Amino acid sequence: MDIVITGGAGFLGQRLLQALLQRGRLSDAGGREQPIGRITLVDVVPAQTFGDARVTAVTGDIGDPRLVETVVTPDTSSIFHLAAIVSGMAESDFDLGMRINFDGSRALAEVCRARGHRPRLVFTSSVAVYGGVAGAVVHDDTAVTPQSSYGTEKAIVELLINDYSRRGFLDGRVLRLPTICVRPGRPNAAASSFASGIIREPLNGEAAVCPVASSTRLWLMSPSKVIESLIAGHELPADALGANRIVNLPGISVSVAEMVASLERIAGAEVVKRIEWRPDPAIERIVATWPPLFETTRARSLGFRGDDNFDDMVREFLSERGSSAPTSSASSTHS
């Protein structure tokens, strides 16, 4: 198996790399497990390769079609397409967001088509394709209503991947990620950055600002469950997906108050005092458009599994904080 990971230097890309190296095998188009021979990481910043001979890092911009043509070869069996401009930046720089999130994805799909051997393409979409449905439960057949350019670009690429899959140009799998929590590293330009910050910073002995009300509900998934889902999404037989390649992943719906209560149970009242409650109307407005509750019937029937409770998600962060897990957030992060 010859694998490409876009956004390979990012937090998810590096976690996925480690999981794939550890696993050592992935299913081919015929459903048979094959050893992983090569993993190519593509990112705008140099990616860590952990000295593994199977791993190559390519530095470049997936908005550049020539780069995409170089990294996706006739040998490429699978692509994990994680690279994206995050929501806040895609909103403030419309052209950049369109060039990377849309044109880059289209170029990738076009190269798959040109190669002609129908590689598997796992694409990380986002719950940001839904906007303005606050309060309502999102079902698998709820219409997308993005209220951000990031969400729009993700929704457009989903449609493209469905059509490219239908036509046999590639074998797409689109996973709509919940907000990832607890994300290691530093805050980023995503409007959801606080969701990890209010847990991570206090645990690291730092102050954190919570820009939304404690009653705000979020739809969350831990890093480990996201990585499991990316691999499970790759391993699904194409027939199990049929014409619709899009899956809303099973998150858990947690209020900010419940998140803080978990933090207090696990780390104590003093740690929680490091959170400063300072409402930011701009962020509240964006977060208010994200649906906090999904009925993920399809994902569960396909075998995807979410987290059990938020306490475990805090513990996952604590147990991995001490490890050598990379915490780069320079690129390729989500929503």
Add this chain to the structure above:
Amino acid sequence: MDIVITGGAGFLGQRLLQALLQRGRLSDAGGREQPIGRITLVDVVPAQTFGDARVTAVTGDIGDPRLVETVVTPDTSSIFHLAAIVSGMAESDFDLGMRINFDGSRALAEVCRARGHRPRLVFTSSVAVYGGVAGAVVHDDTAVTPQSSYGTEKAIVELLINDYSRRGFLDGRVLRLPTICVRPGRPNAAASSFASGIIREPLNGEAAVCPVASSTRLWLMSPSKVIESLIAGHELPADALGANRIVNLPGISVSVAEMVASLERIAGAEVVKRIEWRPDPAIERIVATWPPLFETTRARSLGFRGDDNFDDMVREFLSERGSSAPTSSASSTHS
């Protein structure tokens, strides 16, 4: 008012031109009716201008961004974007469909953005954004599930127009047209071409082939109601639409058997005998994915009106067949 009609040489474009010339006025961004000073028709084939000094015909390809920059000027107040590669052709020539239906629409939206004065853009989308929901009733919040490249391209442009409207780059209005019936002229490469053909050809003394079973239900709208809807869509205040610029237009749900019964009532049993029933599995497969029934609550609350019954739609065709209405179908036709 300075108006651009893409697909201006097509059947709908020419009907819209005549309706606008007759009407003489359209609402400006402030909601005040203003005289129509200029109408520019853009199409790949020369468009009829009916010798009206207000009308200019530009021949060119909306897939060419330079052409789009020429026709959309700082004076352009409104654009009716009707140009499209029809479903059958977009399926057989993927690159052509993407270039005209997607890239051309994006170029148009980009020029609006560059001009900076937020022109109104009325875009004709299609019920082809829905596929594989046969049997189910489509509601305003039903997720799109295109099963054709044409439907995919329309759905992508819808998302783009919503985001461009949200950002204030343009003032979009997306109307999802039912299958238009009875369309004058000749058959075209649309999979829905038979829907008009089985009425039009027998009335013209010619044989017609019906490639689907008589139990097949279709979601139909007459040419006159489509034109009324395009103008009503333009005239709506932006506030009435809000963040969601997409409207499923109210068609009527009619079975092929009911259509033929209308034809017999109006034209007699001999005329109906000119229909040859010859199932075409390829067309049946496509048509089977089109939803035949919609609940168009939003359209009705916005004031859009559909047809009353199919008999009137047959009579509309008969009454206009004798008139000077152009019947060109060389371009810019739908679904």
